[in-house]
Amino acid sequence: MHIVGVDIGFGFAKVTDGKQVEIFKSVLGDPADIQFRESLIDGASERPPHRHIETEDGAWFVGELAESQSRGRTFTLDQDKLVTSFLRTLTLTALSAVVEDGTPVRLVTGLPISYYRRHKDELVERLQKRHEFAVIDHQGVRTTRSLNIERVRVIPQPFGTMFNLLLNNVGRASDRRLATEKIGIIDVGFKTADYTISNKTRYSERGSQSTDAGVSKAFKGIAAALHEKSGVNVELYRLYDAVSEGSIKIRGRTFDLEKITAHAMQRLATSIATEVNQLWADDWDIDSIVITGGGGAALAPYLSGQLIGQVLEVKAGEDTRLNNVRGYQKYGVHLWQR
Numbered sequence: 001m002h003i004v005g006v007d008i009g010f011g012f013a014k015v016t017d018g019k020q021v022e023i024f025k026s027v028l029g030d031p032a033d034i035q036f037r038e039s040l041i042d043g044a045s046e047r048p049p050h051r052h053i054e055t056e057d058g059a060w061f062v063g064e065l066a067e068s069q070s071r072g073r074t075f076t077l078d079q080d081k082l083v084t085s086f087l088r089t090l091t092l093t094a095l096s097a098v099v100e101d102g103t104p105v106r107l108v109t110g111l112p113i114s115y116y117r118r119h120k121d122e123l124v125e126r127l128q129k130r131h132e133f134a135v136i137d138h139q140g141v142r143t144t145r146s147l148n149i150e151r152v153r154v155i156p157q158p159f160g161t162m163f164n165l166l167l168n169n170v171g172r173a174s175d176r177r178l179a180t181e182k183i184g185i186i187d188v189g190f191k192t193a194d195y196t197i198s199n200k201t202r203y204s205e206r207g208s209q210s211t212d213a214g215v216s217k218a219f220k221g222i223a224a225a226l227h228e229k230s231g232v233n234v235e236l237y238r239l240y241d242a243v244s245e246g247s248i249k250i251r252g253r254t255f256d257l258e259k260i261t262a263h264a265m266q267r268l269a270t271s272i273a274t275e276v277n278q279l280w281a282d283d284w285d286i287d288s289i290v291i292t293g294g295g296g297a298a299l300a301p302y303l304s305g306q307l308i309g310q311v312l313e314v315k316a317g318e319d320t321r322l323n324n325v326r327g328y329q330k331y332g333v334h335l336w337q338r
Helices: 064-069 079-096 113-127 159-166 176-180 215-230 240-245 258-279 296-306 320-336
Strands: 002-008 012-016 021-025 052-055 058-062 105-111 130-136 142-156 182-188 193-199 209-211 247-250 253-256 288-292
Touching: 002 079, 002 320, 012 079, 012 320, 021 064, 021 079, 021 320, 052 079, 058 064, 058 079, 079 113, 079 130, 079 142, 105 113, 105 320, 113 142, 113 193, 113 209, 142 159, 142 320, 159 176, 159 182, 159 193, 159 288, 159 320, 182 258, 182 296, 193 258, 209 258, 215 247, 215 253, 215 258, 240 247, 253 258, 258 296, 288 296, 288 320, 296 320
Parallel strands: 002 105, 105 142, 182 288
Antiparallel strands: 002 012, 012 021, 052 058, 052 130, 130 142, 182 193, 193 209, 247 253
16 A cells, blocks of 8 residues: 655645655646657756656646647646646656556545635545556657556645644654644645644634635736746746746846845735734634745745744745645555554
8 A cells, every 4th residue: 555645736746655755847738749859968967857648638748848848838727627637637647656556545635725625525536546547758668557546535735734744754743732732824835825723633614714825926926027028928837946046037138036026925925914814813822823835935034024923934945845745645644554
């Protein structure tokens, strides 16, 4: 039995089995017939992962391969479309990297709070069964795969971070303090921001909410400013590295992004802080607040000072995009392996 956590987000797809971790952009592209597959100079650069998959839904380049090689590319900020058109392909692509054929799979994943009730059963129906598909490597060799997902558990998305903090790798509580305290969780994803309260590990309906205040909101402002200066519409998923590095090169010209990014992040942080402070106004007994998600680390410097309460510091170098998926996997171990 293989226990895995899978987190299919609008920005990135993530998977872990507790040892291996895979993360790639949630972008699909038409599979191009690549005529020349050899590196021009040996050792010039590391070959990026070649994610090419064929399922009953079609054939796709996935992630960074689609971004670099496909003429037709697609990504979505619509939850219904993510579940119906992207979920299965992205999940099988992720699982194919960490699970061998013939191994029964038990999977934990999550949904944003506002979509949990509507999509939970559909998500289980789409994933909990045997899947036949094929993967094609960088040399064009096709390999048939078969994965049996025998159990799927879906939880509210931000609770992945809580389980990651609370549980160790064998699914046991390693921090008793978190198990007995009231914790506020702010999960900033690409499209959504989820706010929830874990009261002694119990979900609080009153203190939970999803909004569209994901980091893509800031990226749209950055993209608009770049369009004014360069005349080019930069796709949102191509801004990750540029925002991180503080600049972007468009048609040979370098554009500084530090001031634009700071302004966009400050506006987004103020919006989120206003929503959270109002939502948790009656929960004045919260012990601490955790900021997580793909946008969590980037927003934390702007957000922390505007929140009412004690905010746990984001560790330097921590990839907050993986907090939920690591927690999903630990929770799966807690459920099925103990």
